[in-house]
Amino acid sequence: xxxxVIFYLxxxxxxxxxxxxxTRRNPIASAVSLVVTFFFLAALYVMLGAHFVAVTQVLVYAxxxxxxxxxxxxxxxxxxxxxxxxxxxxxxxLVGLAVAGFIGMGLVxxxxxxxxxxxxxxxxxxxxxxxxxxxxxxxxxxxxFEVASALLTVAMVGAVVLAKREI
Amino acid sequence: MTTTAGLAAGPGLHAxxxxxxxxxxxxxxxxxxxxxLVAILCSVELMANAVNINLVAxxxxxxxxxxxxxxxxxxxxxxxxxxxxxxxxxLVYRARKGIDVDELDLLRG
Numbered sequence: 001x002x003x004x005v006i007f008y009l010x011x012x013x014x015x016x017x018x019x020x021x022x023t024r025r026n027p028i029a030s031a032v033s034l035v036v037t038f039f040f041l042a043a044l045y046v047m048l049g050a051h052f053v054a055v056t057q058v059l060v061y062a063x064x065x066x067x068x069x070x071x072x073x074x075x076x077x078x079x080x081x082x083x084x085x086x087x088x089x090x091x092x093x094l095v096g097l098a099v100a101g102f103i104g105m106g107l108v109x110x111x112x113x114x115x116x117x118x119x120x121x122x123x124x125x126x127x128x129x130x131x132x133x134x135x136x137x138x139x140x141x142x143x144x145f146e147v148a149s150a151l152l153t154v155a156m157v158g159a160v161v162l163a164k165r166e167i
Numbered sequence: 168m169t170t171t172a173g174l175a176a177g178p179g180l181h182a183x184x185x186x187x188x189x190x191x192x193x194x195x196x197x198x199x200x201x202x203x204l205v206a207i208l209c210s211v212e213l214m215a216n217a218v219n220i221n222l223v224a225x226x227x228x229x230x231x232x233x234x235x236x237x238x239x240x241x242x243x244x245x246x247x248x249x250x251x252x253x254x255x256x257x258l259v260y261r262a263r264k265g266i267d268v269d270e271l272d273l274l275r276g
Contacts, residue, residue, distance in 0.1 A: 096199030
């Protein structure tokens with residue numbers, strides 16, 4: 001019971017801060033709402049026993065990604081550059097609502113069609129760094145892991161090359 | 168040992184998937200309705216996180232840690248995307264003195 005109450009509180013908070021992300025005109029306010037969303041999501045991951053994913057969420061998203069966003073926003077000095085707000089019935093907003101509603105309807109229908117799986121009991125160390133590390137480094141997923149690190153290196157070099165004026 | 172009385176009181180899989188669906192739709196609406204390129208990237212982040220909720224929720228409900236490993240891979244991919252995306256935003260700002268997507272019509276799309 002307590003779990004359900006916590007879940008619904010966190011879920012409502014997540015959705016509200018997510019709505020704030022897309023309705024704030026000021027890009028900084030959007031980015032800060034995004035940080036709040038990330039923190040609520042980390043709490044939700046803890047409820048799912050995904051401790052390491054929750055830590056990664058805070059470190060990578062709320063830390064690194066947010067610094068990037070805020071840095072770019074401040075670098076470009078974007079203050080209230082988005083002239084339209086949510087209750088705007090321009091074609092853009094209507095198309096957005098229609099597409100989001102359509103996809104959302106499809107998602108809800110397919111979720112309803114799913115076979116229900118009960119949350120079974122899991123071991124105490126489910127989702128700890130040791131368990132997740134064993135999965136990743138124990139053979140099959142070692143190569144994808146190394147490919148992911150190569151991808152991050154390529155992305156980093158690419159971002160520097162793109163954003164630098166003269167190489 | 169297999170009693171789930173305490174856990175069964177928690178939210179079911181449907182609740183988690185619905186939360187992810189709602190976040191995903193918020194992200195889609197943001198991508199389609201915002202004009203600011205940085206705000207569009209923020210909305211894409213929301214959508215990526217909704218996908219991660221699904222991965223972690225299925226991982227928990229099936230008792231299989233592989234979903235969490237995939238969520239970590241997905242985080243790495245998203246970070247690479249944000250890095251390149253923001254570099255492109257800076258390039259666009261330099262070239263056009265603004266990041267309003269309505270003014271990016273070089274390809275006459």
